[in-house]
Amino acid sequence: MEKGKLVRWNADKGFGFIKPDSTANKDIFIHISILKHMARKPVVGDQINYFSEIQSDGKVKAIKANIEGVAVISTRKSNSAHHRQDNKKSTSGMLIPLLVILALGIFGFQKYKEMTATPVLTNQDIEQMEWQPAVQNSNPITNQPTFRCEAGKIHCSQMRSCDEATFYINNCPGTEMDGDRDGIPCESQWCSRY
Incomplete structure (x- = not known):
């Protein structure tokens, strides 16, 4: 990881340049998209920690960076909210099949009870039966x-x-x-x- 100072920043266009701490290097291009996880936007004079990469045109660009001394916004919060939403979707998706299985189980149990129940005979039923000893x-x-x-x-x-x-x-x-x-x-x- 390299270090440098933000020497120019165009807030309207969302990019600027870092002057590396090692004086031999040219200024490094930095775009706002790699600093979105920071608690605030960069300002000229900020100390930047970064990794760089040489582009196909020969220019050097910062690819991962953070502003020294500035808090990093936790992406876990948004991920956990997204995860909770996914859990709600998956739970509701499982609820309907579970209700169907429950209803089938209750229906089957009722049918089983009807089939195995001892019939209640009325006096009229008993009189109509032919009894042989x-x-x-x-x-x-x-x-x-x-x-x-x-x-x-x-x-x-x-x-x-x-x-x-x-x-x-x-x-x-x-x-x-x-x-x-x-x-x-x-x-x-x-x-x-x-």
Whole structure:
């Protein structure tokens, strides 16, 4: 980093010249754009700290500079304000998808509750139901399944086992599972003799 004194300044046009502390060098051109971070504009006589660069036309120009003893304006303030604004944008951009996910979750939970809820039966519902007593297992050691007559179950295709079919032909009226009337139901599906 080099040092020099600001010897000329054109405030209207925003440029001037620095006389380097080393006397061998020519005056260095400086533009206001590289001093925008300073708390005040430069004035003739200011001590300038700078880095220089030789331009294609052979002239020397200050490319980074500050005014000695003058405060530097923090660019963090403007950056943090910009960052807060970006955060607000990104937060609002995420808010809508989060609300949609929340609404779908609530909707799904309500549907789940409806599907798993135990229905409340009125007296009229109970009177309309066809009740058949379950057949009690006479021999609890055999672990026989308990069956009961259900309305509309009269064909072999509606049975789940030979035991169920046998129960139905012996206990439930109107079954159509013993075509040859030999007492063995569903011979081709459940109760084959082979």
